[in-house]
Amino acid sequence: MSSNTLSFRCPSCGRINRVAPDRLDQSPTCGACHARLDVSGAPVHLDDDELERLVSRSPVPVLVDFYADWCGPCRMLAPTLEELGRRYAGRLIIAKVDTDRHPRTAQQLGVRGIPALYLYDGGRVVDQRTGVQSLAALEQMVRGRLAA
CATH class of the missing domain: 2.30.30.380 (Zn-finger domain of Sec23/24)
Known part of the structure; x- marks a missing residue:
């Protein structure tokens, strides 16, 4: 790219x-x-198959939020992910996977707690975090992977 x-x-x-x-x-x-x-850079909601296609083909890093609708910390993190998406629109894709509806990928990754954030670059996981993260922490997580 x-x-x-x-x-x-x-x-x-x-x-x-x-x-x-x-x-x-x-x-x-x-x-x-x-x-x-x-x-706009808004997060995209995906199922397991869509996620697999996206991370294997994306020319930009993909930050995946494994979440559930009932999860309070997941809801707290949502506005931060929306802001991150706006700031890095086109240079980073934010994806969301509901682990209740689409559990396969989360199970394969061994996700034990949510929200779980996995950063993919070049089709592979390069970083991961669990729990609510600040915007600054997420920017630090993705910054080294972003194109100038």
Whole structure:
């Protein structure tokens, strides 16, 4: 990926699309299905299969939040992840996997507590944290993996 492009996952077909920063305000669309891309950096909710495809193909790091709707600390972390996504939109993808509905990946990783955060880069886990994290801690976690 060129350092001059940003990467966004299509909300319709899941394909990763590269977008030039100067085109963000032009309502970019997916090159495959032509759906409008969400360039806000908002977290994407995925099932296990979608997550596997995303982390194996993403040209940018993917921070995965394994959570559950009933989990108070997970709800506390959500606004922090939204802010992180906004700050690093196109350079980092924030993904959320509900462990009650989609437990397979969390079980394979041995997740014992939630929220559990796993940072993928190049298709492999490069860092992980458990529990509520501050924005500064999350920025430190991802900063070394982000393109300039």
